[in-house]
Amino acid sequence: MSNLPSEPEFQQAVNEIASTIEPFLAKNPEYRRAFEVVQIPERIIQFRVTWERDDGSIAVNRGYRVQFNSALGPYKGGLRLHPTVNLSVLKFLGFEQIFKNALTGLSMGGGKGGSDFDPKGKTDAEIRRFCYAFMLELSRHIGADTDIPAGDIGTGGREIGFLFGAYKRYQNEFSGILTGKGADWGGSFIRPEATGYGLVYYVTEMLRDLDNTDWQGKRVLISGAGNVAQYAALKVIELGGHVLTLSDSTGALVAKDATGFTPADIAAIADIKLRREPLTTLQSEGRFEWHAGARPWTLVEKADVALPSATQNEVSADEAKALIAAGVRYVAEGSNMGCTQEAIDIFESTRSGVASLSSSQGVCYYAPGKAANCGGVAVSGLEMGQNSQRLKWSSEEVDQKLKNIMVTAYENCRDTAKAHVADSAVPSLVAGANIAGFKKVVDAMRDQGDWW
Structure with a gap:
């Protein structure tokens, strides 16, 4: 190492x-x-x-x-x-x-x-x-x-x-050299939405597996206010959940009532971020509380899902404990390495001794960013494919392909964990993601002579 x-x-x-x-x-x-x-x-x-x-x-x-x-x-x-x-x-x-x-x-x-x-x-x-x-x-x-x-x-x-x-x-060439391009010059539909949408599609499978439930009525904490957070919030709202928090580098907004943010609020926040202004400029008629310098994880007494979607190491060990105390059952990273190693260890420890999914009450099911937020790069890959073929797929086609990729990614993480880390009836998605990704890459490297 x-x-x-x-x-x-x-x-x-x-x-x-x-x-x-x-x-x-x-x-x-x-x-x-x-x-x-x-x-x-x-x-x-x-x-x-x-x-x-x-x-x-x-x-x-x-x-x-x-x-x-x-x-x-x-x-x-x-x-x-x-x-x-x-x-x-x-x-x-x-x-x-x-x-x-x-x-x-x-x-x-x-x-x-x-x-x-x-x-x-x-x-x-x-x-x-x-x-x-x-x-x-x-x-x-x-x-x-x-x-x-x-x-x-x-x-x-x-x-x-x-x-x-x-x-x-x-x-002096027009090629698919970058992804995230404009829709009229080689970009793909759903690319701005992809990471946030894909995150929610991944957690949908977690909800179904652990509790046989869906997003209806779920209380959701989201950090960040950029593309990932915005589109994750919109998809959660569309599927019946309630987004209670958003944040930026200066502090966190917390909804005062259980209905949380509306699509109109998210649109206003998108405009604010486009102007590179702080969230404090949101006009909300007093429906939100502003917590300067704070992150969302300790600000809500009861919640079901936490989606860190800002930057690395934004959930500490103490914040992980606070999320569990608030009743959070699902944590999935929209950001890269959003949780510290100590926080991950705390989430993973809740799986210990769980003999069956029916006895999984108290488990906090954790998904790492490399799996849960891979929807963004997945649609970038789809954009590359469209560029190579000089084609443009419809929003519906790209969205369906994104859903299929996220479901397959979840199943790969879950099944790999069950095969290699038989420590609980609730699989370790972080171990499954790391083993599945690692093995696929290094097997290809061995075939190409990079190690043997």
Whole structure:
């Protein structure tokens, strides 16, 4: 196992997978060498990005692309634009992306990239100049059959448009080089909604398996207020659930009554986030309480489902205990590595000693981000397929394919856990996801001669 104290996020991701695939490695010791190999990226590209501010001064940022693993297909993963971006964060995200992409069943490898550039407070002209400068270097290392980036935190439709325009100008070709493109120039229907919708489709299967229930009347806590949180909230509401919380980096909004947020509230929040304003600007006639600097997990006395959908490590051990005390039965990550390892251990411990699903009261069923939020990259993969065929599928077609992918991913995680981690009648979805993704990737690597 790697030991990289200067890369804490990456080390956490490696440790989380190592701890859960151990039962598989104990039975199949020949795979231990493969785990050592898969931790090392195939390629890391780091470069300088210089761009011009509106006042004519020159700014400089760091740019990165971690091309982690191409055993299953071209590198696939987002570009994050945020001041916290560094190599540890991108290696963690790229490492998770390998196994997430494997769980979709599509032909995609794993990668991640981005820059410590902060789009907040920048004009459209400044963002365009940064994107053109960033793509000037990145365009040398990507291609429709090599590496297909996508959006991520700080990289929305505007940034994807600028990046695509820059690539087209530099390379003189119109290709499916990025996903998350505009609907009129190669983008797929349902791509903005995909991660949030897919998260809800995944949890739908968890609800059915554990309690033979659905979303009707469920009290749902969601963190974040970006695309993932917005569309997860809309789908929960559509299916009969009540969304009680949303949040951003400055605090959390909590509904004062049991009906929670409405689609109109979500639309207003989407407009607020588009303007890059805080949630405090939401006009709600006093229907919500604002908790400055807080996360949602300790603010509601009773809830059924928690969907962390903001950023990594947003649920701590104490918050995990608070969720269980509030009656939460289901936790699924819309964000990547949304729970700390200590929080995951607490959720997983509730499965201990459960002999049958009928005696599962008190279990908090946990799903990791690499499985529960793989809907976004799944529809990116579908966008790649449409681009290759010069086709555009309808919203209904893409949505049905997304549902099928999420159901299959859940069943793969559940069944793999039952086969390899027989510690409870309630399967460990985190172990199932890690073992299923790991085995698929490293078997392909062995076939291609990367280890033997």
